Amino acid sequence: MQKTHYISLSALLILFLTLLTSLPVCANDPFVHNDYALELFNRGEYEKALEQLQKAYSFFPYDETLRKNLAVTYMYVGKREMEANRYMEAADYFDHARELAPDNVVYGTMRGIALYLAKNYDAAKYEFERVRGISGDTVDILYYLGRVYYDTGELTAAIECWDKALALDPNNKAVREIVEKVRREAAVESRMGKEHSSKFEISYDAEVTSSLAGGILDILESAYNRVGSDLDYFPTARVPVILYTKKDYRNVTESPDWSGGLYDGKIRLPIGGATELTPQLRAILFHEYAHVVIHELTKGNVPTWLNEGLAEYEGRRELNPPMAELGKAAKHRGYLTFPALEGSFGAFNNRQAALAYQQSYSMVNYMIGAYGWYNVREILVNLGKGMPVDAAIKKALNGFSLDYPGVVVEWQAYMQKEFGK
Template sequence: MPKIPPLLVAFLLYAGPALAADPLALSAKADQMIARGDLAQAVDELKAATSLFPYDEGVRRKLAFTYTEIAKRDLQSGHFSAAAEHFGQAHELLPASAELGLMRGIALYLGKDYAAAREELLQAGEGSEPLIYLGKISYDTGDLPGALEVWRRAKGKDPGNKTLETLIGKAERELPVESRMDKGYSSMFDLSYDAELPPGLSAEVLDALESAYNAVGADLGVFPTTRIPVLLYTKKDYSSVTTGPDWSGGLYDGKIRLPVGGLTRVTPQLRAIIFHEFTHVLVAELTHGNIPTWLNEGLAEMEGRKEFAPPLPRFGAVQGKHVLPLTSLSRGFAGMGGKEAWLAYQQSHAMASFMVQRYGWYAMQQLLKYLGERAGIEEAVAKALSDYGLDLDGVMREWRESLTATAAGDGAN
């Protein structure tokens, strides 16, 4: 029997597995991993397959698909920069896919990387969706005329798009007011204000905003790096622009909007509103809007009342067991009448204050983090308070017990 040369033996040992494999077999193995949800492992398998078969289109498409699925998970979890990276990796594999470029642009926009998002979206074509997001970038960065021009162009391509109708209508209400506004700036805030407002008020507002940035940021554990737009209105202009309820003292809808007509300086009440609205900025940054209204408003009330606390009786002493259900407090308060809204804010403040005082700011930060990862409020509470063995029902039970104790203490006095 002829002796096999040692070099050939080594070749067979090391190259044998690669020779035995084929793209279909490797792709099928990756499919099993994908079906199990092991996307990272599937990526490793498919990357190895592409190195073995670099010209196999099926393997490349499967790898691009897997990156896309990971990116979708990232989006759901609020990890926008990671989503943009994974969409970008998929796009490199399939450069002809305009949809992958669009998705990367959207992820960059959601992560507030506006320059990179604009560059990506400009490559995504003239469809209505990339134009919507290009308009949003202009809107968010203070270029209202530019946003309107892009959205109107998109409307011409997609006349029945209701989202565009809403965006254009909102921008058209704001433009006549904002076009006559003056500008002011601080380290993190871009301020627009009515030219008729008293001189010096804008500087005081910027000072209050910077104080809120530091104080509320320390409580919630986040300090935004993207500049924050703030607008000061006369009361009449505020009402026409926001179409909010009569009792509204401020609004955050991606921009902080404050009615300051008649004021010559920042009063304690206005300072409280500034801290309240800035809290909404940070809560939106942390949760991406996935938060029940009672917790959002409760935290904002907590921060605002540190600056100015109205002389009100303790919530428990007034309400006792007659509290609003969480279901009604989880939706927006804007549709409520003044009396009901007042009660909703009071109860929201009482619940949020109880949670921070009982469980601490770190637990609240964790709760907001889990909400930002798209957990429901029940799941987020259970995770954040796992050391206490509490779920949302348990927290509400402890809160109601605290009301009873408060009422009993007031009665004894």
């Protein structure tokens, strides 16, 4: 940020005295607004600083200092929107900054990243290519452009971008890890058949028949409607679905042996050799699609127990097997702690994983019954705003005078009543 210096010392003294007695007299002075904005900016009050600079710039739109300060402030407000997971709002602020400084590649790059995170892939791709035309290739631009290609199923183009990024920075660990992962995927997916529906694009191994793939698409469309109705959210971007042989699934995803599917931006399922649409397969499809909706509502800021619990809830409406591990835990109060269930289940053994999923489902099932879908959805929305889980629960359940530990206590009392001695 730069401060203007167009006023003499005597004028500054007069200005200072005037501000003390009658600020409205100088309300149209752009440099008063600029200097006040600078104070606000340095205190981290970016939105208020932006208001002052917008006023200053409207009075004196040809001043380069005001233009630069306004652009920088737009960027900082945009970054704050990004941190709150309001990606399209952030993209708008970065766009204002870019308009003020068209050759500044930082603003265009940030706008592209915000559009990518908002899943506005076409606009993101256009923005990254526009910035490349100004700056040439950079690691950041190539990394995110590769992500756009990857998320839209263009694996070869994604790998090409990341190879160029590695040529610029051979020691970049993040780029190297993702390109190695996607090379494994591309080697498998290159021989797959493809079909699509209005909301899903499916790739499937030769062991999966076209009729089975079509049936899976139909089930996913049903999941789209039911889960969307439950959570009052319907994603707009087409969801990639990949059906693997069990061997390819393990090689590509490096998942634990007990994993029957995962969602990492794409729904991945090990169903090679399946010949019919069983209730178990329907349950898995509803489960994995629920993760799509949960991820978009929370922007990925969700404890695993809530994520898996909701997915299990949707899957168990199709097939509800016994919960033996949870029954044992309830009788001896041998539950896993919920803080332990906030992170990945990937390191659990088979028994621990079974208990983790069953306990997560039980908690979510209790919450839906006790507090209603609306309040459970509000927890997800609060998480999507960047709140930690304890604050998200407390705000959503304020009408019940409950916080996170209080919900756990109520659930444990319910479990003791239902399953305890």
